[in-house]
Amino acid sequence: DTGVSQDPRHKITKRGQNVTFRCDPISEHNRLYWYRQTLGQGPEFLTYFQNEAQLEKSRLLSDRFSAERPKGSFSTLEIQRTEQGDSAMYLCASSPPGGNQPQHFGDGTRLSIL
């Protein structure tokens, strides 16, 4: 069990640029989640995949955000035309098949918008 892996660990970019983050889940986990966490808050749900299908999206996921999981393994989260308010920690989690299972988190990608 190598754990959930996220890349990059940190990303600093100028407002208006596009950024893409990658998440590799635990190998036998078919469910993958993206959350966003800001200082002093708990993680907030963004979106959820079961295999390659995106089954849930939060209202927080504006049209500037897009997530993919093309082969049901790794996932990418892209933010277009970044804004100051996008600065946050972006966390990925995965869980095994079957509902109501604990989600296991990666170390996150910290995004800073200049």
Added chain:
Amino acid sequence: EDKVVQSPLSLVVHEGDTVTLNCSYEVTNFRSLLWYKQEKKAPTFLFMLTSSGIEKKSGRLSSILDKKELFSILNITATQTGDSAVYLCAEFTQGGSEKLVFGKGTKLTVNP
């Protein structure tokens, strides 16, 4: 909308003390409540509670759920400096959704 409230938001204790962290929730259809520990990086899974009154235990940590009063507690006995972290409570929302709804967390600081 489902809601999770944790208290206190922060707590400072001395090594050896026992602490109790609280989590209350409002949900439409309860499924499970989870506790996580977050140091500087990834939230680490601690417990998942589904049934009322059954204590889950791991070393010095234990947790219990009260589905009638809609709360859970996390106890840490004989605290150590390594217990310093943010403890997050989360619950699964209504049936059909796999998202976790988190509270703001309790920041625990254990001083030597």
